[in-house]
Amino acid sequence: VRLVPLRYPFRSLAVRWSPSVFSALGIGLTVAVLGGVLSLREGFRSLLAETGREDVLVYLRPGAQSEGESIVRYPTDSAILVTRPEIAKDATGAPIAACESYLGINLQKTDGSGTTIVPVRGVEPMSFVIQGDRLRVVEGRKPTFGADEVIVGVPLSRRIRDCRVGDTLLFNVTPFQVVGLFTHEGSYGSEIWGDVVRITGATQRPFRQRLVALLADDHDPSRIAAIADEIEDDARTPMKLQSEKAYYAAQTTTLGDVLMALATILTTLMGTAAVLGAVNTMLAAVGARTREVGVLVSLGYRGFSVFLSFLIEAGVIGLAGGVLGCLIVLPLNGLQTGTTNWNTFTEVAFAFRVTPPLLAKSVGVAVLLGLLGGAVPAWRASRLVPTAALRRL
Amino acid sequence: VTLARLVVRNLTRHPVRSFLVFAFAALSLFVFGFLRSVVTSLDEAVRSASSDRLVVSSAVGLFAELPASYREPLLEVDGVESVARWSWFGGTYRDPKNFFPRMAVDLDVFFGQYPEVVVPEAQRRALLEERRGCMVGTGLVDKFGFAVGDTVSLEGTLYRHPRGLPWDFLVRAVYGTTNPAFQDKGLWFHWPYLQEVRSADPTYAGVPATVTLFMVKVARGRSIAAVSEAIEARWAAGPVRAHAQTEAAFRAERVAAFGNVPALLAWIGGAVFLAMLFSVVNAMSMAARERAKEVGVLKALGFRDGTAARLVLWESILVVGSGGLLGVVLSWATADSWKVVFAGALPNYFVTGATVALGAAIAVAIGFLGGVVPAARLARLAPVVVLREDA
Numbered sequence: 001v002r003l004v005p006l007r008y009p010f011r012s013l014a015v016r017w018s019p020s021v022f023s024a025l026g027i028g029l030t031v032a033v034l035g036g037v038l039s040l041r042e043g044f045r046s047l048l049a050e051t052g053r054e055d056v057l058v059y060l061r062p063g064a065q066s067e068g069e070s071i072v073r074y075p076t077d078s079a080i081l082v083t084r085p086e087i088a089k090d091a092t093g094a095p096i097a098a099c100e101s102y103l104g105i106n107l108q109k110t111d112g113s114g115t116t117i118v119p120v121r122g123v124e125p126m127s128f129v130i131q132g133d134r135l136r137v138v139e140g141r142k143p144t145f146g147a148d149e150v151i152v153g154v155p156l157s158r159r160i161r162d163c164r165v166g167d168t169l170l171f172n173v174t175p176f177q178v179v180g181l182f183t184h185e186g187s188y189g190s191e192i193w194g195d196v197v198r199i200t201g202a203t204q205r206p207f208r209q210r211l212v213a214l215l216a217d218d219h220d221p222s223r224i225a226a227i228a229d230e231i232e233d234d235a236r237t238p239m240k241l242q243s244e245k246a247y248y249a250a251q252t253t254t255l256g257d258v259l260m261a262l263a264t265i266l267t268t269l270m271g272t273a274a275v276l277g278a279v280n281t282m283l284a285a286v287g288a289r290t291r292e293v294g295v296l297v298s299l300g301y302r303g304f305s306v307f308l309s310f311l312i313e314a315g316v317i318g319l320a321g322g323v324l325g326c327l328i329v330l331p332l333n334g335l336q337t338g339t340t341n342w343n344t345f346t347e348v349a350f351a352f353r354v355t356p357p358l359l360a361k362s363v364g365v366a367v368l369l370g371l372l373g374g375a376v377p378a379w380r381a382s383r384l385v386p387t388a389a390l391r392r393l
Numbered sequence: 394v395t396l397a398r399l400v401v402r403n404l405t406r407h408p409v410r411s412f413l414v415f416a417f418a419a420l421s422l423f424v425f426g427f428l429r430s431v432v433t434s435l436d437e438a439v440r441s442a443s444s445d446r447l448v449v450s451s452a453v454g455l456f457a458e459l460p461a462s463y464r465e466p467l468l469e470v471d472g473v474e475s476v477a478r479w480s481w482f483g484g485t486y487r488d489p490k491n492f493f494p495r496m497a498v499d500l501d502v503f504f505g506q507y508p509e510v511v512v513p514e515a516q517r518r519a520l521l522e523e524r525r526g527c528m529v530g531t532g533l534v535d536k537f538g539f540a541v542g543d544t545v546s547l548e549g550t551l552y553r554h555p556r557g558l559p560w561d562f563l564v565r566a567v568y569g570t571t572n573p574a575f576q577d578k579g580l581w582f583h584w585p586y587l588q589e590v591r592s593a594d595p596t597y598a599g600v601p602a603t604v605t606l607f608m609v610k611v612a613r614g615r616s617i618a619a620v621s622e623a624i625e626a627r628w629a630a631g632p633v634r635a636h637a638q639t640e641a642a643f644r645a646e647r648v649a650a651f652g653n654v655p656a657l658l659a660w661i662g663g664a665v666f667l668a669m670l671f672s673v674v675n676a677m678s679m680a681a682r683e684r685a686k687e688v689g690v691l692k693a694l695g696f697r698d699g700t701a702a703r704l705v706l707w708e709s710i711l712v713v714g715s716g717g718l719l720g721v722v723l724s725w726a727t728a729d730s731w732k733v734v735f736a737g738a739l740p741n742y743f744v745t746g747a748t749v750a751l752g753a754a755i756a757v758a759i760g761f762l763g764g765v766v767p768a769a770r771l772a773r774l775a776p777v778v779v780l781r782e783d784a
Contacts, residue, residue, distance in 0.1 A: 022675035029668040033661050040657075062557065065489055068456060069550045073596060105454040106636075114649060117455055172453045173631040203453050204633050206600045238557070257490075266424065270665060273420040276413045277672040283409060284679040 004296060004305045009313035016285060020317055023281040023373070027321025027366050028328065030270040034263060035329035035354070035362040040337070041259040043353040051186025052245030054221040056130060057086065059211040059239045062232060066251060067102040068346075071207045074099050077237045081211050086227050088214040090129070097213035098124040101200045104346040105171060105192075108161040118160060119346040120150075120171070121188075122196030122208070130214050135188065140165040140180030143194050148202070150194035151180040155336070155349040163192075174202035187248065190349045212244070271369055274321075278373020282314050286381045293381050294389030303382035310378030311371060318370020322363035329354055329362070396700065400707045407680070411712055414676045418716030418759075419723070421669040422752045426724025427731065428658045428665075429751070430744045435655065437743075438574045439644045445613070446506060447621055448643040450606040452634035456481075458603035459633055461588070467607055470623050472615035477502035478584045481605040484547035484560065486537075493533060495547060495580045497587035498608075500528075506610045509572040516541060516566035524586055528566035530577035539564055545580065552591055560590075573743055609637070666759065673763025677709045681767035688771050689779030702772035709764025710757055717756020721749050 013020045059081055064070035072078055078099040088096045101122035106115045121127075125145060128135065143149035150169065157163040167178045169192075176194060183189055196208065215221060221243060228241040242250075286293070296306055333354040404411050449467065451457035467476045482495040501521055504510065512520070512528065520526045529539045539545060546559040554560050562582050570577050584604075591597050611620050621637035628635045638646075688701040725744040 019675050019679060022671045025671045026668045026675075029664045029671075033664050036657075036661075061553070063485070063548055063550045063553060065485070065550060069483055071596065103454055104456055106452065114646065116649070172457075172634055203457060204631075205457070265427075266661065269420055269424050270668065273417050273424075273665075273668065273672070276417045276420070277668075277675065280410055280413045280417075280672070280676050280679070287683075 002301060002305060004301055004309035006312070008296075009309050009316065012285065012289065013313060013316060016288070019281045019284060020320075023278050023317050023370075024321040024324060026277040027274045027318055027369050028324030030267070030274040030369065031322055031325025031362045031366045032328035033270060034267045034365060035325060035358060036332060036352075037259055037263040037266065038358050038361070039329060039332055039352045039354045041263065042355055042358060043337075043350045044259070044348075046353055047187050047348065047350040048248040048251050049245075051184075051188060052243065052248035054243045054245045055215040056244035057213045057215055057224070058242050058244050058247045059213070059231075060209075060242075060247075062238050062240045064240060067209045068104070070209045072099060072209060072211055072239075074208045077239075078208070078211055080237045081239065082213070084231075086213075086216055086219045086224075088216040094126075095213065096126055096129055097211060098127040098130060099196070099208050099211050100124070100127060101196050101205060101207075102209040103199075103203060103205065105203075107163075107169065110159060110161050116160070116347045118156060118192060119190070120192045120194070120199060122199035123193050124196055127193070127212065130212060131184070131188070134186070135182055135184045137180045137182045140178075143179055145195045146198070147195065148174060148176045148198050149179045150176045150192050150199075151182050152178055152192050153189045154181050154183050155190050156192065157181050159347075159349060171199065171202045172204065174198075176202070187251075187348055190347070211239075215243075267365065271365070274369050275373045278314060278317065278370055279376060281317070282310065282374045282377035283380070285313070286310065286377045289381075290384065290389050293384050294386045297384065297386040298390065306384075307378045307382035310381050311374050314370045314374020314378065315367055316370070318367040318373075319363065321370065322366025325362055325366060326359050329359075396704065396707075399704055400711065403680070403684070403704065403708050404712065410676060410680070414673060414712050415716035415719075417669065417672050418713045418756055419720035421665050422717040422720030422756050423724045424665050424720075425662055425752050425755070426721040426744055426748055428662045429748045430724070430728070430731075430742060431658055432655045433745055433748060434742045435648045437745075439641055439648055440574075443509075443640055444617070445611050446640045447609040447611060447617065447624070447637050448606050448640055449609055449624055449635055449637045450643075452625075452636035456605070457633070458605060459607065459635060461602035461604050463604075463628070463635065464607065466627060467609060467624065470620065470627065472612050472620040472623070474610045474612040475502050475505055476610075477506060477608045478604045479606045479608055480584060480587055480603075481551070482547075482582075482587065483551040484549055486545070486547055491537075493578045493580065494576070495582075497582055497584040499584050500581065503581070503608070506608060507575070509570055509575050511569045511571060512566045520565035523563055523565050524583065524589075525561065525563050526565035527562035527580055527582035528568050529564055529581075530579050531567060531569050532576065532578035533580065534567055536578070539567075541565065541567060547580075552587065553594065553596070554590060555593060666755065670759050670763055673709060673713055673759055674766060677705060677764050677767045680708070681705050681771050685771070685774060685779045688774055689776040692774070692776040693780065698772040702768040704768075705771060706761065706764040706768040709768075710760035713760030713763060714753070714757040717759070718753045721752030721756070724752075725749050 059072065060067065060070040061072065082095040082097045090096055103120050104117035105120045107118045108114070109116050128142065137151060138154065140151070143151055152160075152163045162169055163178060165178055165180060168175045169178060170176075176198075182193070200208065215224070224241065224243050231239045231241050293306060297303075332352040335352045336349060337352065449459070449463075451459050461478060464476050464478060467473060477499040480497040482497050484495050485491075486493070504512070504517065516528075520528055527545065529545070533539055541564055543564045545562045545564060547562070548559050562580070568577070588602050591602070609620075609624070611617055617639060624635055624637040684705070691701045692698065725748070728742060728744045731742055
């Protein structure tokens, strides 16, 4: 089969540039919306994914979907749990485990738009050992255990009032002094940390929310599921055990699902609209070039070649739209935003993330939209009978 | 008359293109109706909140809980008519994805505070008499097929039933609501039953009972501000500080938790309209180009410049306007199906008349904007030039 030279579709695009540009713009906007919503989802997902490690164990009350719903009695449950064999021990033989509290506390936003719910974690000294280098105090110092002191995640210090070193935060009726700022790539980075004893005391909370521990060296992370089954049925302290990674991965579901549904609905609707626009453009292109097609066919090009040529033209429009859409989305990368983690009803700060696979996906959708729009008109062009086409003025 | 006939003839000359533009407009306005309704539904929940109900919760945080023992002192506060205990139950119905609010409340007080909740009298009495009874909204009936007499089993998350058994509630009533902002997808049961089970759980041995919030009804004619001030002052020094706010303010805080979502939706809506405008300009330019010759003929026959141009403009407005109207009306007609899709996230989703009207107006405006540029070009065409061209 002799193919129509590639120059033909490209030249045609240039000749009829205004409808081509408008179609590309339509596809570009559709792809920009898709990319924008997906980058929001990607940012939220990666925040929680980076929080979790496979060799850190999280013990919650059975049935609890998040820390907010969990109860761990201290020391009734925790004293038994820390003796478990899968928990690592330090040089002195003490288990590397911490029984932490977790509570969303109302605090004022700096922009004056009212209060928001900020996650406050009551921690034990071992909490810092478990997080290791991933948690870095970048200003001030760590809180002193036994004192009413807290450290604040850096993104929070910008969004929440009274969160700079030296400021005082009121939890219930007890003032806590901010003594440091810290960073953590994961979602701990938008929390406030302080001594669990002081915090549960100040907020009148009878329970703690989770036990977190380091996995012993002689245990393989792949065995956590088996250990979890065993603990779930324990008579004295039934617990739900997950790796920290699995726990945070599950936390993305609610918001992740909503954003994915939004992206799907919008892309389907807007994509259909964009295809309609492309069909319109390509139909007009075929209509205006009826005579040219007649010439091509008389020259011996087969229907299939003509079909392919017009399809390429449509694909190029889609590609241009895709690139345009990506250009619109790219500046979003790194843009900070805040939303609620619906699993714990607390505020999380995170950034849009535009990743290469996301861009590739967007361009792919754009080309597909172009091809879908071009298919019927191209097929029409390929069916033109040369004599009839040439006869038409 | 001739003009109108020409417009209609032109519409049917390229039926495929007219249909495509029409469909495009319908789709875009459908998306608009959907996006705007998400935002207005959120606002509506705030606006339609009752003005005589106060939400008293812990000043510490939403899930920090207040001691249940605050009820008696609350009742003594001057201006307070009634107080209901509310505890967020959480729980899982079959799958964590089946999210809907489950709340333990003092149902007898609740009915007095919420006249917008409608329950047949016989069911109301049966519910109040059954210790393990619950009432479900019509929305849940539609979704899960619950009926009076059924048993609904929930797995406890916050509150565990002894020995890890599921909580079995007996459906005694189905409620409807006269206020769309009060969601019809809730399960409500007796607060004393929750407390009964909780106090039998060894975990809670020695731990005083708590509530998520107290719903307080302020007596007619009493100042809401004065009552909330008195309540907050009562526990200013602890043990747990209380925060009293109107139901509207409470809901506004929940809406604020959506963060930048409304702004995000507005941006998307803008992109949709821009894409729609491009498409209309494109289609109408094509139509205008094809008709250059005819317009030349019309002008040569003595029609004025404006008349010929108006043909294209009217065609654009007609197609885009009617398509847009269809789209926004469709989004209104399908609102109930969207409600099912949103499930827990947006239980009060509905499309207002204002949204439909605004959508139709925008469609006409885009039809005008899209048609005006090609029309202006046609108006400027010199008949001799067009007629001389042979293509």
